[in-house]
Amino acid sequence: GxxxxxxxxxxxxxxxxxxxxxxxxxxxxxxxxxxxxxxxxxxxxxxxxxxxxxxxxxxxxxxxxxxxxxxxxxxxxxxxxxxxxxxxxxxxxxxxxxxxxxxxxxxxxxxxxxxxxRDAQPRLEPVELRAFLDAELGRLAAEAAAREVRLVRDYGDEAVAVRADRDQLARALDNLVRNALAVSPPAGRVVVGLRPERRQVELFVADEGPGVAPEDRERVFEPFFSRRPGGTGLGLALVRRIAEAHGGSVRVADRPAGGAEFMLRLPR
Missing domain, CATH: 1.10.287.130 (Signal transduction histidine kinase, dimerisation/phosphotransfer (DHp) domain)
Structure with a gap:
């Protein structure tokens, strides 16, 4: 028991x-x-x-x-x-x-x-941006001349390299520069340049057009949004899609002297 x-x-x-x-x-x-x-x-x-x-x-x-x-x-x-x-x-x-x-x-x-x-997945390779910009702006020179707009390079002599999809980057730049040319007055300037930083680089396209209204600065990157007669509203949406696929971003701001500046940021 x-x-x-x-x-x-x-x-x-x-x-x-x-x-x-x-x-x-x-x-x-x-x-x-x-x-x-x-x-x-x-x-x-x-x-x-x-x-x-x-x-x-x-x-x-x-x-x-x-x-x-x-x-x-x-x-x-x-x-x-x-x-x-x-x-x-x-x-x-x-x-x-x-x-x-x-x-x-x-x-x-x-x-x-x-x-x-098209599929937005980038095929990354080393791209030296100064040489890349020289080549792409050369292709757009005739259109700029026809519009009587001057393409100005602002990226110095320092080599700036990123890993990017060359074709996608060319499409993004083409959209940004053509948009800038379309809104530029005769005898105006479109400035294309680079701002290198330690971890990223900013590629910018600045124009002397009417600028972008504050309420439209996010909407301009949405598909099908356009204030321009005849615009499809897909060009800047494609730029943002390409930027984000590369781990970067794109934004727009007004320039102090007038016009707009589009800034495409890419990781280095």
């Missing part, structure tokens, strides 16, 4: 442990199953929300493309009909010039849409 009494506390503890195991064990399994079900449900909700967002973006894209394509097509059709009906030599020349300009506008629209839809 005394031996049994000595073991009773142990027996009670073991019984309590068994009881707890019998009660808590199934509850733990149920809780784990509920957590897994909740997680799967939340994941399905996220997927549905992402699909809704993609469909909404696709609808906006379709509406933008339809609008941007319809106007040039109408002009091309009208001027082609004018030539077909036997317009004089001078009228036919003007019609051909307009058709050429509207085809170029269509080509720009298609390029912007395809550029935005």
């Amino acid at each position: 005394m031996r049994l009494a000595a073991y009773r506390p142990h027996i009670r503890s073991a019984g309590l442990a068994l009881l707890l195991a019998l009660v808590v064990g199934p509850l733990t399994v149920v809780a784990a199953g509920f957590a897994a079900w909740t997680g799967r449900r939340a994941e399905r909700e996220r997927e549905r929300a992402a699909r809704r967002e993609r469909l909404a973006s696709l609808g906006e894209l379709a509406a933008t493309v339809a609008h941007e394509v319809r106007n040039p097509l109408g002009a091309i059709k009208g001027y082609a009909q004018l030539v077909e009906e036997g317009a004089g030599a001078e009228a036919a020349r003007r019609a051909a010039q307009t058709i050429h300009e509207e085809c170029a506008r269509l080509e720009r629209t298609v390029s912007e849409v395809l550029g935005y839809a």
Whole structure:
């Protein structure tokens, strides 16, 4: 009897442990199953929300493309009909010039849409930015000259290298410089430069145009937002997408002397 009494506390503890195991064990399994079900449900909700967002973006894209394509097509059709009906030599020349300009506008629209839809995952390689800028600005020199705008380089003699996707960086720079040229007055300047820092480098494009209203400084980087007649609203959205894919950022500020400055920051 005394031996049994000595073991009773142990027996009670073991019984309590068994009881707890019998009660808590199934509850733990149920809780784990509920957590897994909740997680799967939340994941399905996220997927549905992402699909809704993609469909909404696709609808906006379709509406933008339809609008941007319809106007040039109408002009091309009208001027082609004018030539077909036997317009004089001078009228036919003007019609051909307009058709050429509207085809170029269509080509720009298609390029912007395809550029935005393309996979944003960068293929990184070493890029020396001074040589890169010299080459890219050389390609834009004819357009700047046609607009009577001077392209000014402001990046000194120091070599500045980053790891970047050269093609994506070229598309981002092309959008920034073309936008600056489009808003610049005749005899104006577009300044392209670098501000190197220890961990990052800032590539900037500054113009002498009307600037960007404070309430639009975030919105200009949203897809399909544009204050410019004929703009698709995809160019600056693509710049931000490329910047973020590289671990960087882009922002815009007004210049003290007037105009806007777009700053693309990239890690070194």
